[in-house]
Amino acid sequence: xxxxxxxxxxxxxxxxxxxxxxxxxxxxxxxxxxxxxxxxxxxxxxxxxxxxxxxxxxxxxxxxxxxxxxxxxxxxxxxxxxxxxxxxxxxxxxxxxxxxxxxxxxxxxxxxxxxxxxxxxxxxxxxxxxxxxxxxxxxxxxxxxxxxxxxxxxxxxxxxxxxxxxxxxxxxxxxxxxxxxxxxxxxxxxxxxxxxxxxxxxxx
Amino acid sequence: xxxxxxxxxxxxxxxxxxxxxxxxxxxxxxxxxxxxxxxxxxxxxxxxxxxxxxxxxxxxxxxxxxxxxxxxxxxxxxxxxxxxxxxxxxxxxxxxxxxxxxxxxxxxxxxxxxxxxxxxxxxxxxxxxxxxxxxxxxxxxxxxxxxxxxxxxxxxxxxxxxxxxxxxxxxxxxxxxxxxxxxxxxxxxxxxxxxxxxxxxxxx
Numbered sequence: 001x002x003x004x005x006x007x008x009x010x011x012x013x014x015x016x017x018x019x020x021x022x023x024x025x026x027x028x029x030x031x032x033x034x035x036x037x038x039x040x041x042x043x044x045x046x047x048x049x050x051x052x053x054x055x056x057x058x059x060x061x062x063x064x065x066x067x068x069x070x071x072x073x074x075x076x077x078x079x080x081x082x083x084x085x086x087x088x089x090x091x092x093x094x095x096x097x098x099x100x101x102x103x104x105x106x107x108x109x110x111x112x113x114x115x116x117x118x119x120x121x122x123x124x125x126x127x128x129x130x131x132x133x134x135x136x137x138x139x140x141x142x143x144x145x146x147x148x149x150x151x152x153x154x155x156x157x158x159x160x161x162x163x164x165x166x167x168x169x170x171x172x173x174x175x176x177x178x179x180x181x182x183x184x185x186x187x188x189x190x191x192x193x194x195x196x197x198x199x200x201x202x203x204x
Numbered sequence: 205x206x207x208x209x210x211x212x213x214x215x216x217x218x219x220x221x222x223x224x225x226x227x228x229x230x231x232x233x234x235x236x237x238x239x240x241x242x243x244x245x246x247x248x249x250x251x252x253x254x255x256x257x258x259x260x261x262x263x264x265x266x267x268x269x270x271x272x273x274x275x276x277x278x279x280x281x282x283x284x285x286x287x288x289x290x291x292x293x294x295x296x297x298x299x300x301x302x303x304x305x306x307x308x309x310x311x312x313x314x315x316x317x318x319x320x321x322x323x324x325x326x327x328x329x330x331x332x333x334x335x336x337x338x339x340x341x342x343x344x345x346x347x348x349x350x351x352x353x354x355x356x357x358x359x360x361x362x363x364x365x366x367x368x369x370x371x372x373x374x375x376x377x378x379x380x381x382x383x384x385x386x387x388x389x390x391x392x393x394x395x396x397x398x399x400x401x402x403x404x405x406x407x408x
Contacts, residue, residue, distance in 0.1 A: 042328030120324035124246030133383040164395045171375030179337040
């Protein structure tokens with residue numbers, strides 16, 4: 001490219017950047033974040049992200065081939081602000097604190113809408129399904145898996161129970177996200193007790 | 205309407221029916237079922253349902269104002285072929301049998317794709333969210349709620365645990381549906397034991 005040899009008025013107006021650079025990427029992500037939080041999944045389009053970011057659609061597609069990739073990028077950027085729960089040695093307490101913080105994070109950040117969008121996209125295309133299951137999920141369940149693994153080390157759970165409990169925890173949290181009931185925090189404590197395996201039913 | 209007074213070749217070709225009649229409704233549902241199972245959520249449109257059923261789009265919208273309504277209708281029609289699990293008096297056994305049958309039903313009937321579509325739509329519009337949560341969910345969790353309520357009557361669970369366990373069960377089953385893991389039936393038994401509250405961790 002030798003645009004610098006041409007006088008300014010003869011240069012083509014270039015898009016925000018075809019090479020991946022932090023400023024352009026930040027502008028695209030900011031526009032995507034704003035759009036998902038304003039219009040939700042149904043009103044989200046790459047066209048509109050491009051318009052708001054002043055970026056070329058082709059550029060965005062080169063960086064984020066699918067909507068699912070954009071949703072994961074929004075989530076991941078915001079997720080770094082989420083402070084993990086300290087290791088207290090009490091599984092139920094850790095799960096309750098973590099789940100409460102996470103639900104509030106989902107409810108108050110575009111990340112929540114982005115995750116809803118990612119799950120919805122995954123019902124439409126195989127690429128999005130694989131991004132959700134194979135790329136997003138393992139990272140995003142690592143915290144809960146660690147809490148459960150510590151409980152195994154303390155002799156409170158058996159190692160083979162960990163996968164089931166991770167699935168129960170994700171399933172329950174997604175369910176509340178997907179039906180719009182993240183405000184029902186009063187259900188968290190008793191459900192975490194059940195997931196932890198603290199039996200509350202009458203002894204025979 | 206006095207079309208019978210005109211000779212056949214002068215009559216306008218009418219759509220499949222603007223009044224709700226069983227044949228027309230069956231044709232629309234058959235087309236919708238075929239389309240969701242062939243193209244999935246991403247390829248589903250009312251335009252294409254109308255084309256395949258030879259029905260007017262306006263008629264379909266009058267009967268089913270949203271895609272969510274169509275998905276619920278597909279699910280409900282097929283659901284009537286699903287035989288409930290007999291009451292054996294063993295909660296884990298009942299939950300395992302029921303969940304296994306349901307996952308196979310989802311995997312092998314358009315109802316599964318319709319439910320994925322309904323959940324995805326609910327991430328986009330408030331109407332679909334309300335249809336999913338307030339109209340679809342209560343009916344579709346009645347069987348599991350009944351199994352749990354019978355266990356309460358047998359003194360195996362406390363009444364206040366039922367809602368939590370229903371949420372855990374729905375969450376887990378939706379999770380496996382939404383990430384495309386309905387074939388992993390080997391996870392059902394141990395998870396149902398955890399939901400039933402049969403503790404398998406070492407006694408202190």
